[in-house]
Amino acid sequence: MSLQLSRGEVTSPVQSQESKSTAAPHEKTITVAVAGNPNSGKSTLINAIAGTRLYVGNWPGVTVEKKSAMFEHGGRKIKLIDLPGTYSLSPYTQEEIIARDYLVKEKPDVIINVVDATNIERNLYLTVQLLELGIPLVIALNIYDEAEQKGYRINTKAMEEMLGVKVTPTVATKKAGLEELLKAATESADNPSRYLPKQLNYGDDIESAAAVIRTHISEQYPSLDGIYPTRWLAFKFMEGDSRAAEEASLKMDAAFIDKATAHLKKAHGDDMESIMADERYALATGLTREVVKRPEVRKVEITEKIDRWALNRFLGIPIFLAAMWIVFKLTFDISQPFGDWIDGATAGPVSRLADKMIAAVNGPLWIASLATEGVIAGVGFVLAFVPVIFAMMFFITFLEGSGYMARAAFVMDRAMHSMGLHGKSFIPMLLGFGCNVPGIYATRTLENPRDKALTALLLPLMSCGARLPVYVVFIGAFFSSYAGTVLWSMYVMGIVLAILMGVIFKRTLFRGESPMFIMELPPYRMPSLRSLMIHTWEKGKHFLIKAGTYIFAVSILVWFLLNLPWGVENKKDSYLGKTGQIIAPVLEPVGFGNWEAASALVTGLIAKEIVVGSMAEIYAVEQAEEAPTTVSEDLKEMGTTFVAAAGDSFRNVFATFGIASISAEEDEGASGLKTVIQKTFTPLTAYAFMAFVLLYMPCVVVAIAMKHEFGSWKWFGVAFAYQMVLAWGVALVIYQGGKFLGIG
């Protein structure tokens, strides 16, 4: 390896690195920053190295803040810092600021620069800037397998010599090349002075101007030496980057810098920022030409073939809607038999077991009631929707991993513009289909506060997984023959209303032009099964945690509210019943003005899935008297019904999108709550109720996330007010409109 031969000029950051390395090199934790372009596979690489489960997706901008992972390698503790993906180190986006601040201020021992081997030229633009920092750097030439498949021949030796850093081909998804990469990183961290990257020459005129400014900085601020990379600072000053001066707590002498760069601006006929960008691009282009040999005849790639249809001006949105419809149809068909199995198991064997256990210890009757009619009815009923949520998350993860979600953001760009936003705002909204909370946090990727606030306001209209249980119960009770289509209509309703509300907000609260948006479209990839499973689990486990924490807690509180004052005969006279009666008249015009629905909606403010849990408690479905069974008989029954459910699910997948078996099962005997609902609601009021649940105020967790992200309750207050009005208005239109048309 010619690494030592190609060391560049020694710059001030070297001293800082050397001083750092004096402290017991083999005992200290090595800090490794992982930096690179968006969607180059940084998080995937960290997951592969450290066994973590950082969120990954085949679209740019998945990581919005730096995250860390610790692990041991060869007896050394290594701390990996996953920086948000950036195209440069300019201070224009939140991701760039986070990445740059970390690299400049925290000074990691080594940077692993993840470079997408299929797109080296664009990635090297960032590499060139990372080299300016003077921190030991190792390049992970990631997605190397795809580059080879495309016929690219990359001369890594030449690349190493030109940049003065180690270059290791890696395939993070297959864990290939990781040992070599870690070895290179630890060597570089242990011997920073030997592994300093080359400082690339930007040309004599630029370098001499930079040298003058560096000398000026060193004279004016001698304390900065060894703390800040002065060459990098000089370039930033030349570019007029005032944030860099603020960070280093020094005053930029504008007159001096103007004088030092005047000849450059005159010679190039441009501003310094553009001149520097041109030089860096020229270097990246030149380096790429030297090290990459591309096949002479370029094949039309599969990505281009698919995109001709998926991004078509007229077909793009219909294809997106069709893809979503297929997702919902498959979700229903696959998961419903398992959901019914859990419902049957909790209502039957689990309840009976709880009863037996409480009776065995002579527990009071109210405890038995709390356990079966409170906890098991509430939590158990919600748990029945675990399969449907996991199925939905599986398909959403598949679409994310395949690269289609980035296309969805692209095709939605025009619609987003109509509401004063751009396609980038659709990404937090797509995340919102899983859970609105990470969507709210993802708004931090948006540069301007106006976009952030508007996106956060519209995001709760995206139907999150928590609303699924409500849909599943009502669709199962009233619309089982066209379940997928009705479920799809709920999601489309959310998107359409978000666009409409966006247009209204744009003309009222958020006047102004929507910014332009350029989005990188990643190539289509087949996500690995392992990655699909891990990320489906990461998304879905949140639902299980909720069931074990606040759904459990609310189920208990709802039971007490339904049974207090103590000894109340009719639930209507309980505290919850009385609260429901106060609210019910408001819901009368929208078709569900009964205390039961009103009370369930109140409890749903904590989390939307609690609506069905509360309904299960409120309606306290009486189970038919059954012959006593033993625990072993119950277990046997659970086993046989599970096998039957798996068979149904399997048949549904291959029933060419038919749901005949589910419909048949519904006819055989719908679950208790569905039967009660069929008596209380009509198809029309059921649809209005689902729309109301979709739209009425964001749950408490979203409220807290909004407060956390925006620092005040203001935007939550706006969201609360407009969503309540919208939910009531839409439910009114559905119900009264339906009645007028003679439906339901």
Add this chain to the structure above:
Amino acid sequence: MGITDILFMVLIISGACYLLYRSLWKRKGHCQGCDSETCDVKKR
């Protein structure tokens, strides 16, 4: 209903309220997208 029942009820209600406080307020609404990271030292 005896004093034991009342005490038991108060205990259960307090526990449920604390669970709500801890999972909703104290964690500032963090959920799957926010905490999918780990800082545990893992052997490789």
